Amino acid sequence: MAVNLQPLPDLLPVAGIRIGTTAADIRRQNRRDLVVIECAAGTRAAAVFTQNRFCAAPVLVARDHLALAGPRALVINTGFANAGTGEPGRQDALAICDELARQLGVDTTEILPFSTGVIGERLPVERITSGLAGCIAALDERGWTEAAAGIMTTDTQPKAATVREMIGGVPVTVTGIAKGAGMICPNMATMLAFIATDAPVGQAALDALVRSAARVSFNRITVDGDTSTNDSCVLLATGRAGGETIGQPEGQAYQALLQMVTRLFTTLAQAIIRDAEGATKFITVDVCGGHTEEECLEVAHTIAHSPLVKTAFFASDPNWGRILAAVGRARIGQLDVASVTMHINGVCIVRGGARAPDYSEEQGKVAMSQQEIALKVDLGLGAASVRVWTSDLSHEYVRINAEYRS
Amino acid sequence: MAVNLQPLPDLLPVAGIRIGTTAADIRRQNRRDLVVIECAAGTRAAAVFTQNRFCAAPVLVARDHLALAGPRALVINTGFANAGTGEPGRQDALAICDELARQLGVDTTEILPFSTGVIGERLPVERITSGLAGCIAALDERGWTEAAAGIMTTDTQPKAATVREMIGGVPVTVTGIAKGAGMICPNMATMLAFIATDAPVGQAALDALVRSAARVSFNRITVDGDTSTNDSCVLLATGRAGGETIGQPEGQAYQALLQMVTRLFTTLAQAIIRDAEGATKFITVDVCGGHTEEECLEVAHTIAHSPLVKTAFFASDPNWGRILAAVGRARIGQLDVASVTMHINGVCIVRGGARAPDYSEEQGKVAMSQQEIALKVDLGLGAASVRVWTSDLSHEYVRINAEYRS
Numbered sequence: 104m105a106v107n108l109q110p111l112p113d114l115l116p117v118a119g120i121r122i123g124t125t126a127a128d129i130r131r132q133n134r135r136d137l138v139v140i141e142c143a144a145g146t147r148a149a150a151v152f153t154q155n156r157f158c159a160a161p162v163l164v165a166r167d168h169l170a171l172a173g174p175r176a177l178v179i180n181t182g183f184a185n186a187g188t189g190e191p192g193r194q195d196a197l198a199i200c201d202e203l204a205r206q207l208g209v210d211t212t213e214i215l216p217f218s219t220g221v222i223g224e225r226l227p228v229e230r231i232t233s234g235l236a237g238c239i240a241a242l243d244e245r246g247w248t249e250a251a252a253g254i255m256t257t258d259t260q261p262k263a264a265t266v267r268e269m270i271g272g273v274p275v276t277v278t279g280i281a282k283g284a285g286m287i288c289p290n291m292a293t294m295l296a297f298i299a300t301d302a303p304v305g306q307a308a309l310d311a312l313v314r315s316a317a318r319v320s321f322n323r324i325t326v327d328g329d330t331s332t333n334d335s336c337v338l339l340a341t342g343r344a345g346g347e348t349i350g351q352p353e354g355q356a357y358q359a360l361l362q363m364v365t366r367l368f369t370t371l372a373q374a375i376i377r378d379a380e381g382a383t384k385f386i387t388v389d390v391c392g393g394h395t396e397e398e399c400l401e402v403a404h405t406i407a408h409s410p411l412v413k414t415a416f417f418a419s420d421p422n423w424g425r426i427l428a429a430v431g432r433a434r435i436g437q438l439d440v441a442s443v444t445m446h447i448n449g450v451c452i453v454r455g456g457a458r459a460p461d462y463s464e465e466q467g468k469v470a471m472s473q474q475e476i477a478l479k480v481d482l483g484l485g486a487a488s489v490r491v492w493t494s495d496l497s498h499e500y501v502r503i504n505a506e507y508r509s
Numbered sequence: 510m511a512v513n514l515q516p517l518p519d520l521l522p523v524a525g526i527r528i529g530t531t532a533a534d535i536r537r538q539n540r541r542d543l544v545v546i547e548c549a550a551g552t553r554a555a556a557v558f559t560q561n562r563f564c565a566a567p568v569l570v571a572r573d574h575l576a577l578a579g580p581r582a583l584v585i586n587t588g589f590a591n592a593g594t595g596e597p598g599r600q601d602a603l604a605i606c607d608e609l610a611r612q613l614g615v616d617t618t619e620i621l622p623f624s625t626g627v628i629g630e631r632l633p634v635e636r637i638t639s640g641l642a643g644c645i646a647a648l649d650e651r652g653w654t655e656a657a658a659g660i661m662t663t664d665t666q667p668k669a670a671t672v673r674e675m676i677g678g679v680p681v682t683v684t685g686i687a688k689g690a691g692m693i694c695p696n697m698a699t700m701l702a703f704i705a706t707d708a709p710v711g712q713a714a715l716d717a718l719v720r721s722a723a724r725v726s727f728n729r730i731t732v733d734g735d736t737s738t739n740d741s742c743v744l745l746a747t748g749r750a751g752g753e754t755i756g757q758p759e760g761q762a763y764q765a766l767l768q769m770v771t772r773l774f775t776t777l778a779q780a781i782i783r784d785a786e787g788a789t790k791f792i793t794v795d796v797c798g799g800h801t802e803e804e805c806l807e808v809a810h811t812i813a814h815s816p817l818v819k820t821a822f823f824a825s826d827p828n829w830g831r832i833l834a835a836v837g838r839a840r841i842g843q844l845d846v847a848s849v850t851m852h853i854n855g856v857c858i859v860r861g862g863a864r865a866p867d868y869s870e871e872q873g874k875v876a877m878s879q880q881e882i883a884l885k886v887d888l889g890l891g892a893a894s895v896r897v898w899t900s901d902l903s904h905e906y907v908r909i910n911a912e913y914r915s
Binding site: 186417440 | 560561562563564590592593594595596597598627628629630691692733734735736737738814815816817820821823824826828829830831833834835836837838844846847859861862863864902903904906907908910911912
C-alpha cells in the first residue's frame with residue numbers, strides 16, 4: 104500500500120562497483136537476504152551512522168574499519184539486526200568480515216558489515232558465511248536491482264535511484280539503494296542506504312558530501328520517531344569517471360556533485376516514507392518562522408510524531424486542533440500563539456492562532472482527503488525553516504508491528 | 510475494554526459541596542454533558558493547568574478568576590474544548606460564567622469554567638446557558654456519581670475515588686472525579702479532575718498540596734504523549750470538617766492530608782490509564798539509576814511514547830529490543846549501555862546492556878501476556894528514579910482516533 108511510489112527505474116552501473124545477492128535462508132526460506140557490494144581498489148567511502156546509544160554490533164565494526172582502510176566490500180544481511188547482542192555480537196560481525204575477506208583475498212578491515220531485522224538475537228553466522236560464495240559468484244555491475252530487493256525487511260517495494268550528469272567535462276553517475284519502512288526517525292543516517300558514484304572525490308570532500316546530503320534528506324524523515332539501532336548510510340566513490348579530483352567544497356564541481364547526491368538521497372528518503380508501514384498518505388511538514396532550524400525541527404517532529412495528528416491524517420479528518428495542540432506542546436523556548444499560521448494543501452486553516460475566519464470544514468475535508476499532503480506551519484517568530492516528511496498512523500501500522508515477529 | 514478498572518465505589522459527600530448534572534444537548538442529544546459544582550462560601554481552591562501554549566479559553570479564564578476570588582461554583586461542559594478559538598472563545602467562557610453567577614447571585618469572578626471535547630470549534634453558548642437551570646435544580650451533595658459520568662468524552666467508564674480518615678482528631682473526607690482517555694500526557698495537570706475535601710486548609714498549603722500530589726500522579730501518566738490544551742486539576746477545600754487550619758507543610762496534619770490526597774489523585778490517574786483509548790494492558794514503567802529524576806522521566810517517556818514498544822505490548826510480544834532501542838535514543842546526557850538492566854514482571858531480560866544469559870523467550874512471553882505489566886529499567890548511573898503509567902497501542906486506539914469526529 105505504498106503511496107505513489109514509482110517502480111524502480113533502470114539503474115545505471117557505477118564503474119568499479121559489482122554487487123551479488125543470494126538467498127542464505129537467514130531468517131526465512133527462499134528469499135534474497137544477503138548482499139555483497141564489491142568496490143574496486145582505491146574506492147573511498149564516507150558514512151553516517153545511527154546516534155542511538157544501543158547501536159548495533161555491525162555499526163561498531165563498520166565504524167572501526169572505515170577509520171582504518173578504504174573498503175573493498177560491504178556485506179549486508181536482513182533478518183536479524185545483531186543489536187543488543189553485546190561482545191558476542193561484535194565477534195559474529197567480525198567472523199563474517201573475516202570469511203568474506205578470505206574469499207576475496209583482502210584484509211578484514213577492508214570489509215564493512217551491515218545488518219537489519221529483529222533486535223536482540225544472535226546472527227546465524229554459519230548460514231551467512233555459507234551464503235557468501237553465492238554472492239561472490241553473482242557479482243555483477245548490474246546487480247543493483249537485485250540488491251535493492253535483498254536488503255528489504257517490512258518494505259513492500261524495493262527502493263533505488265540513479266542519476267547521470269556531466270561534471271567537469273566528464274559524465275558522472277550516482278546510483279543507490281535504501282531500505283526502511285518502520286523504526287524510522289534517523290538521526291545522522293537512515294535505516295540502510297548504499298550509494299555509489301564513479302566521481303573522483305577526495306576523502307574530506309566525501310565526508311562533507313555525505314553529511315550535507317543526509318542532513319536534508321535521511322535526517323528529515325520520520326515514521327514513528329523510533330531511531331533504529333542500525334541506521335547506516337554509506338557513500339562510495341570509485342573515481343573511475345576520471346577527471347580532476349573533487350576536493351574543494353567551495354568549488355563548482357563539488358557543488359554540482361552535492362546537488363546530484365542530495366537529489367538522489369532525497370528520492371531514496373522519500374521512498375522510505377512512501378513505503379512506510381501502513382502508510383496511506385505522504386505528508387510534507389514545513390515549519391517556518393522559527394528562530395533557529397533546531398526550533399523548527401522540534402515543532403515539525405512534535406507534529407509528525409503525534410499519534411493523534413497521524414490518525415487524523417489517516418481518517419482524512421481536518422481535525423486541525425490536534426496539530427495546533429502539538430505545536431503548543433513542542434519543547435521550544437517561546438511561542439506567541441497569536442502569531443501562528445497554518446495551511447494544509449494551500450487552504451489557510453489557522454491565522455493569528457485561531458481558526459481562519461474564511462475557513463470552512465468543507466475546504467479542510469478536500470485538502471485532507473488527498474494522498475499527498477503539504478502542511479505548512481508558520482511560527483511567526485524568525486526566519487529559520489525546515490522540511491520533514493512523514494506518514495500517517497493506520498490500522499495497518501498496528502497490524503504490521505503487532506505481528507512482526509509472529 | 511478498560512483494564513481492570515473497578516466499578517465506582519459509593520462516593521462520600523464532602524460537606525459544603527453540592528453538584529448538579531444535566532443533559533444540555535451540547536454536542537450530542539440525551540447524554541449528560543453539563544455539570545455545576547457549587548462550593549460553600551469560604552471554600553478555597555488550588556489548581557494546576559496544562560502547560561500547552563495553546564491552552565484553551567476556559568483555562569485562561571479559570572486562571573484569572575482563581576487569582577481574584579475563592580470559587581463559589583465550577584461549570585464543566587463536554588463536547589467542545591473551546592480551544593484554538595481565540596478571543597471570541599474567551600468571551601464565550603465569560604458569558605457562561607456571567608449567566609451562572611447571575612443565577613447563583615454571586616460574582617462572575619467566583620465562577621471557574623472548564624471544557625473538554627473537540628478543539629477548534631466555538632461553544633454553543635446558548636444551549637449551555639439554557640442548561641444551567643437544570644444543573645442548579647439538581648444540586649445535591651450526593652451528585653458526585655452523576656457528575657463523573659457527565660464529564661466523560663471518549664471514556665468508557667466514569668472515574669471517581671473517595672477516602673475518609675481522621676486528621677487532627679476530626680474525620681476528613683476527600684472525594685474526586687476525573688475524565689480522560691486520549692490526548693493524555695499531562696504536564697502540570699491532567700485532562701479534567703475535580704477533587705474536594707472538607708479539611709480546613711490554608712491557601713499556601715492547598716497550593717503546595719495540589720502541586721505535590723499532581724507531580725507523582727496526573728503528571729506521571731501518558732497515553733499518547735499528546736498534552737491536551739484543556740488539562741485542569743482543581744482541589745477544593747471547604748473547611749467544613751472543622752478542627753485547626755492546616756497550614757504548615759512540615760506539620761503532621763499536612764503530611765497526613767498530603768498522603769490522602771496523593772493516594773486519591775493516583776487512583777484517579779491510574780483509572781485514566783486503565784480506561785485509555787483502546788488499552789488492553791496497564792503498564793507501570795519504573796526507571797531507576799538515573800542521575801536526576803528528569804533524566805529518568807525522559808527515558809520513561811521515550812519508552813512509554815514509542816509506537817513500536819506500545820504495539821509490542823499490545824501483541825504480548827517480548828520484543829525487548831524495541832525497549833532497548835527506545836532507551837538508547839532517549840535525550841539524556843550520557844548512557845553507559847553496558848550498565849543497563851531490564852526486568853518485565855520480575856523476569857530479568859537484559860543485563861549488562863545485552864540479553865541476560867539465563868533469559869528464555871518462553872519466560873518473556875509469559876511476562877508480556879499479563880494484563881498488568883511492570884517494566885523496570887535500571888540505567889546504572891545514579892540514585893534517582895521515577896514511575897510512569899501508560900497503555901498499549903491497539904487497533905482500537907487507531908479506530909477511536911480515526912473516527913472520533915465522524
